[in-house]
Amino acid sequence: MASYNMVFAGFGGQGVLFTGKVVAYAGLIDGKEVSWLPSYGPEMRGGTANCSVCISDLPVGSPLVTEPDVLIAMNGPSYDKFIDAVKPGGVVIIDSSLVNPSKRREDVTLCEVPATALSNEEHLEGIANMILLGKLLESTGFASMETVEQSVQKCVPASKAHLLEHNLRAIRLGMEQ
Amino acid sequence: MAERILMKGNEAIAEAAIRAGCRHFFGYPITPQTEVSAYLAKRMPKVGGCFLQAESEVAAINMVLGAAAAGVRVMTSSSSPGISLKSEGISYIIGSDLPCVILNIQRGGPGLGGIQPSQADYNQATKAPGHGDAHVMVFAPSTVQEMVTCIFDMFDLSEQYRVPAMLLGDGLLGQMMEPVEFPDVKVTPAEKPWAANGHQNKREHNVVNSLYLQPDQLEAKNIERFERYAQIQANETRAEAFETEDCDVLVVAYGASSRIARSAVMNARAQGLKVGLLRPITLWPFPKKELLKASKTAKDILVVEMSMGQMVDDVKLALECKKPVHFFGHTGGIIPTPAEVLEQLKTIAGGAAK
Numbered sequence: 001m002a003s004y005n006m007v008f009a010g011f012g013g014q015g016v017l018f019t020g021k022v023v024a025y026a027g028l029i030d031g032k033e034v035s036w037l038p039s040y041g042p043e044m045r046g047g048t049a050n051c052s053v054c055i056s057d058l059p060v061g062s063p064l065v066t067e068p069d070v071l072i073a074m075n076g077p078s079y080d081k082f083i084d085a086v087k088p089g090g091v092v093i094i095d096s097s098l099v100n101p102s103k104r105r106e107d108v109t110l111c112e113v114p115a116t117a118l119s120n121e122e123h124l125e126g127i128a129n130m131i132l133l134g135k136l137l138e139s140t141g142f143a144s145m146e147t148v149e150q151s152v153q154k155c156v157p158a159s160k161a162h163l164l165e166h167n168l169r170a171i172r173l174g175m176e177q
Numbered sequence: 178m179a180e181r182i183l184m185k186g187n188e189a190i191a192e193a194a195i196r197a198g199c200r201h202f203f204g205y206p207i208t209p210q211t212e213v214s215a216y217l218a219k220r221m222p223k224v225g226g227c228f229l230q231a232e233s234e235v236a237a238i239n240m241v242l243g244a245a246a247a248g249v250r251v252m253t254s255s256s257s258p259g260i261s262l263k264s265e266g267i268s269y270i271i272g273s274d275l276p277c278v279i280l281n282i283q284r285g286g287p288g289l290g291g292i293q294p295s296q297a298d299y300n301q302a303t304k305a306p307g308h309g310d311a312h313v314m315v316f317a318p319s320t321v322q323e324m325v326t327c328i329f330d331m332f333d334l335s336e337q338y339r340v341p342a343m344l345l346g347d348g349l350l351g352q353m354m355e356p357v358e359f360p361d362v363k364v365t366p367a368e369k370p371w372a373a374n375g376h377q378n379k380r381e382h383n384v385v386n387s388l389y390l391q392p393d394q395l396e397a398k399n400i401e402r403f404e405r406y407a408q409i410q411a412n413e414t415r416a417e418a419f420e421t422e423d424c425d426v427l428v429v430a431y432g433a434s435s436r437i438a439r440s441a442v443m444n445a446r447a448q449g450l451k452v453g454l455l456r457p458i459t460l461w462p463f464p465k466k467e468l469l470k471a472s473k474t475a476k477d478i479l480v481v482e483m484s485m486g487q488m489v490d491d492v493k494l495a496l497e498c499k500k501p502v503h504f505f506g507h508t509g510g511i512i513p514t515p516a517e518v519l520e521q522l523k524t525i526a527g528g529a530a531k
Contacts, residue, residue, distance in 0.1 A: 021183070033356070036183065062515055
């Protein structure tokens with residue numbers, strides 16, 4: 001498997017940190033070296049939140065991703081902040097219900113998924129992030145669906161176990177987009 | 178071995194402390210180490226321990242002094258400005274020859290500074306953790322896993338030498354999640370015949386104190402303590418050498434910045450540059466002999482830190498300024514990138530080739 005340096009970004013509350021954790025755990029389950037680093041500080045209160053995730057065969061050097069090969073942007077400010085940093089040939093996945101890409105790059109693959117609209121239509125309110133995770137899985141193949149299922153089980157706390165199937169349904173929906 | 182799980186650095190430290198037999202924690206919240214307190218607030222009561230959020234850092238460190246004097250394994254945690262507040266108590270603990278573990282998950286300074294990762298407390302930790310002729314052992318792990326193994330060793334060594342041990346981390350290591358597994362070891366705290374604890378009138382009572390008004394007594398106390406420091410310097414230095422056998426340029430970096438330096442060294446090797454990395458794991462004692470060995474073939478040394486340059490002085494001292502020692506770093510919460518370090522290496526290696 002190749003190495004991945006990913007950035008997940010959006011508003012606080014959209015679940016970008018959780019999505020990153022699911023991806024990192026999937027890497028761990030597959031026996032890879034992984035790291036997850038959140039942005040922290042005053043910007044997390046109602047502002048933008050983001051995290052860096054590295055998946056690699058070798059020990060991870062800097063866990064801070066400055067040139068992502070994958071960007072998941074769940075709001076406009078995050079797209080604007082990170083789009084120029086994406087490596088040529090990289091994959092950019094956006095929630096097109098919320099992001100209107102002002103700037104388009106020819107050298108990256110842009111996946112536009114109306115995740116928030118889809119989540120409302122499909123009674124998956126609040127987990128547009130998992131729909132985008134499905135798209136990430138489909139477009140990069142960073143792990144198998146089985147691995148991701150195990151990872152979601154690890155990351156969803158016991159008190160919210162009833163939401164597990166919801167999350168998996170959202171991921172499958174994202175894979176079909 | 179146990180399963181590898183994904184854990185934040187701060188939480189892994191806290192769990193490691195509990196598994197190392199620490200049942201007393203006194204702290205005061207401060208970004209970016211608050212998860213240590215939050216985790217222990219939940220966990221400590223479940224293992225019959227004492228978690229207490231003190232009214233201030235000053236109170237917390239003096240509670241550590243009291244608990245350590247009673248002979249129990251005790252830890253406190255803070256970040257840069259909070260460590261400054263604790264420094265009086267740290268000096269009292271050193272002067273009382275008490276073991277304890279202190280965490281400094283550093284942020285940018287001076288003053289209230291910022292909350293992003295920094296390594297600018299190196300001089301404070303290694304040179305003057307408090308007033309007086311005083312040292313603490315300083316450990317600088319570079320991964321979440323290594324933070325866990327260090328915590329176990331720090332409790333043991335601190336008791337063995339009766340010298341406090343400080344873990345010098347930073348916001349990056351505290352906040353990041355990495356896979357970690359906890360060693361399945363049986364912990365045996367040292368006998369503490371000096372402890373000022375209950376003894377049912379079966380012995381003379383012990384006094385724990387740092388006040389010696391007679392200069393000759395105080396000097397003797399300091400000389401005895403420095404004999405222990407000398408043993409620590411002789412026996413407890415730790416460092417990891419990476420690709421140093423034939424290096425023309427040796428990078429020296431610790432903690433978070435060593436991770437960046439290691440990436441840069443690997444990229445430089447891929448481009449045919451003979452560079453290596455020495456990563457001090459103990460900062461006090463400074464791994465002088467490890468540095469001399471790793472730098473044998475090096476023509477130039479590059480020190481990389483998240484500060485304006487502090488460890489760079491210890492590197493120059495260890496090498497007696499016999500080789501050019503360059504410095505590269507960022508401070509204030511900016512994390513250097515591998516590309517920046519690689520640029521430095523190319524410039525220095527280019528100069529060395531001429």
